[in-house]
Amino acid sequence: MQKLFEEVGSLDTKCYEEFFLSEDILMEHAANGMASYIRANFSNKQTTLIVTGSGNNGADGIALARLLHGEYDVSLLYAKVPKSQMALLQEKRAKALHVKQIKEFQECDILVDAIVGTGFSGEFSAEITNLLHAMNTSRAFKIACDVPSGLTKSGTCAKATFCADVTLTMGALKKALFLDEAKDFLGKTEVLDLGVSRKLYESQTNWYLLDMQDLKLPARERKNAHKGNFGHLSLLCGEKPGASVMSGLAGLKFGAGLVTLVGYENQQLLHIPHSLMYAHALPDNTTALALGMGLGAEFSDEELQDFLKNDIAMIIDADVFSMKLILKILSRKNIILTPHPKEFVSLLKITELANISVEELQQKRFKYVELFCKAYPHITLLLKGANVIIGLNNNFFINPHGSAKLAKAGSGDVLSGLIGSLLAQGYTPLDAAIHGSLAHTKLAHNYNGSDFSLTPEDLIQGIGNL
Numbered sequence: 407m408q409k410l411f412e413e414v415g416s417l418d419t420k421c422y423e424e425f426f427l428s429e430d431i432l433m434e435h436a437a438n439g440m441a442s443y444i445r446a447n448f449s450n451k452q453t454t455l456i457v458t459g460s461g462n463n464g465a466d467g468i469a470l471a472r473l474l475h476g477e478y479d480v481s482l483l484y485a486k487v488p489k490s491q492m493a494l495l496q497e498k499r500a501k502a503l504h505v506k507q508i509k510e511f512q513e514c515d516i517l518v519d520a521i522v523g524t525g526f527s528g529e530f531s532a533e534i535t536n537l538l539h540a541m542n543t544s545r546a547f548k549i550a551c552d553v554p555s556g557l558t559k560s561g562t563c564a565k566a567t568f569c570a571d572v573t574l575t576m577g578a579l580k581k582a583l584f585l586d587e588a589k590d591f592l593g594k595t596e597v598l599d600l601g602v603s604r605k606l607y608e609s610q611t612n613w614y615l616l617d618m619q620d621l622k623l624p625a626r627e628r629k630n631a632h633k634g635n636f637g638h639l640s641l642l643c644g645e646k647p648g649a650s651v652m653s654g655l656a657g658l659k660f661g662a663g664l665v666t667l668v669g670y671e672n673q674q675l676l677h678i679p680h681s682l683m684y685a686h687a688l689p690d691n692t693t694a695l696a697l698g699m700g701l702g703a704e705f706s707d708e709e710l711q712d713f714l715k716n717d718i719a720m721i722i723d724a725d726v727f728s729m730k731l732i733l734k735i736l737s738r739k740n741i742i743l744t745p746h747p748k749e750f751v752s753l754l755k756i757t758e759l760a761n762i763s764v765e766e767l768q769q770k771r772f773k774y775v776e777l778f779c780k781a782y783p784h785i786t787l788l789l790k791g792a793n794v795i796i797g798l799n800n801n802f803f804i805n806p807h808g809s810a811k812l813a814k815a816g817s818g819d820v821l822s823g824l825i826g827s828l829l830a831q832g833y834t835p836l837d838a839a840i841h842g843s844l845a846h847t848k849l850a851h852n853y854n855g856s857d858f859s860l861t862p863e864d865l866i867q868g869i870g871n872l
C-alpha cells in the first residue's frame with residue numbers, strides 16, 4: 407500500500423524548513439532520478455528529446471538534459487522559454503555546458519515531457535497543442551516528468567494531454583494521478599526521491615493506493631474443518647437470475663463453504679448450476695447476504711424488508727441504489743455498497759447528498775466518495791470505475807489495477823460474489839471490499855486471452871489459480 411497526497415507543496419516545504427534542503431537540491435534529485443531511469447532502461451546510443459515549459463517542471467527537464475549531456479545524444483526543445491527562477495538557473499547551467507537546443511520537434515528514441523507539472527491551469531495554446539500532438543504520435547518511448555502535461559490538480563485532463571508510457575513523479579504519489587480520466591495518459595508510475603527517503607518526505611494521509619501484493623486470499627489453515635466453517639453466502643435471486651448465479655458461482659469458488667440462491671419457486675431451477683443451493687427463505691445459518699444483482703421488481707417492498715430483519719453482513723449492488731429501500735439499509739451496520747458511477751449518482755440523490763450528473767461525479771470522484779463516507783461513516787463504499795475507490799469513514803483506498811478487460815456485463819456480478827464470499831467467511835466489510843476488488847482485478851490481469859474476450863465465466867474459472 408502506498409500513500410497518496412492531495413498536494414505535495416507542503417511536503418516540499420517540510421524539506422526546506424525541517425531538513426534544510428534547498429529547492430536546488432530537491433530539483434537535482436528529481437533530475438537525477440529521471441537520469442537514472444533512462445540509464446537503467448536505455449542504451450546511450452538512443453536519442454533523447456526533452457521538451458520543456460516555463461516553470462519548475464521545465465526546470466526539471468533542463469536539469470535532466472544537463473545530466474545526460476555528454477553521455478547521451480540529448481536535445482532540448484523549449485515549448486515555452488524558461489521563466490521561473492529555477493528554470494532560468496537551469497538554463498544558464500545548460501547553456502554553459504553547450505547542451506544542444508533545437509527549435510522544432512524531431513523524432514527521437516526517448517521523449518521526455520517537462521512542459522508543465524503541478525502548476526498547469528486552463529488549456530494549451532494552439533502551438534503547444536500541435537506540439538503535444540506530434541509528441542503523442544511519436545514512436546519514441548514517452549516519459550512524463552512528474553505528471554503528464556495537461557493533467558490538472560484534480561486529475562481531469564486538458565483537451566491536449568501528454569500520453570506517457572511512464573510517469574516519473576517527484577517525492578510522493580499525487581491522488582490526481584488516479585482519477586479515472588488520467589488512466590489513459592499516465593502509463594506506469596514510479597516515485598523519485600527528492601534528497602530524503604520517501605518515508606521521510608511523506609507525512610500523514612488518509613488516502614492510499616493498493617498494491618497487488620496487498621491481496622490477502624482466504625486462508626484454509628484449519629485442518630479439522632467442514633463446509634460450515636467457511637461461511638454461508640446467500641444471494642437474492644431476482645428477475646434476472648443469471649446475475650446471482652454468476653455471483654454465487656464466484657462466491658463458491660472463492661471459498662464460501664455454502665452458497666444459496668434465495669428466490670421464488672417459479673425460478674427456472676434447472677438452469678441453476680448444481681453446485682449452488684436453492685431456497686425460498688433466507689437460510690438460518692447465512693453469514694452474508696448479497697442483494698441487488700439482477701433483482702428487478704421480483705420482490706415486493708415488504709418482502710425485501712423481511713430479508714432485512716436480521717443483522718447479517720450485506721453486500722448491496724445494482725438495482726437497490728434506485729429503490730427507497732436503500733435508506734433503510736443505510737441505517738444498518740456491516741454493509742458494503744458497490745455502485746457504478748450511474749448508481750452512485752442515484753444513491754447521492756436518494757440520500758439528498760447531491761444532485762449531480764455522472765460527468766460531474768467522474769470529475770470529482772474523490773470529493774463525492776468523501777462526502778458520502780462522512781454522511782454514512784459506518785458504511786463501506788466501493789465506487790466502481792477504471793480505478794476503484796473504497797472508502798470507510800475517513801480512510802480511502804484506490805485500486806488502480808483494473809483494466810478495460812473488465813468492461814463487460816457480468817463483471818460486476820462476479821465482483822459482488824467475490825466480496826460476498828469474503829464477507830461470509832468473516833472478513834470485515836472493509837477488508838472484504840479491498841481484497842475482493844484486488845482479486846477481481848488480478849483475475850483480469852491473469853487472463854491471457856485477448857483483452858476483448860474476457861467473460862464472467864473466465865473470471866470465475868481463474869479464481870482457482872489466484
Ligand SMILES: NC(=O)C1=CN([C@@H]2O[C@H](COP(=O)(O)OP(=O)(O)OC[C@H]3O[C@@H](n4cnc5c(N)ncnc54)[C@H](O)[C@@H]3O)[C@@H](O)[C@H]2O)[C@@H](O)CC1
Nearest residue numbers: 418432433436460461462463522523524525526527529552
Ligand atoms: N520543490 C519544488 O517545488 C519542486 C518542484 N519540482 C517540479 O516543479 C513542478 C512545479 O513547478 P511550478 O510550480 O513552477 O509549476 P509548473 O512548471 O508545473 O507550471 C507552471 C508553469 O507552467 C505554465 N503554465 C501553466 N498553465 C499553462 C498552460 N495552460 N499552457 C502553457 N503553460 C502553462 C506557467 O506559466 C508556469 O510558468 C513540479 O511539477 C515538479 O516537476 C521538482 O523539481 C521537485 C521539487
Ligand SMILES: [K+]
Nearest residue numbers: 519522553555
Ligand atoms: K510534465
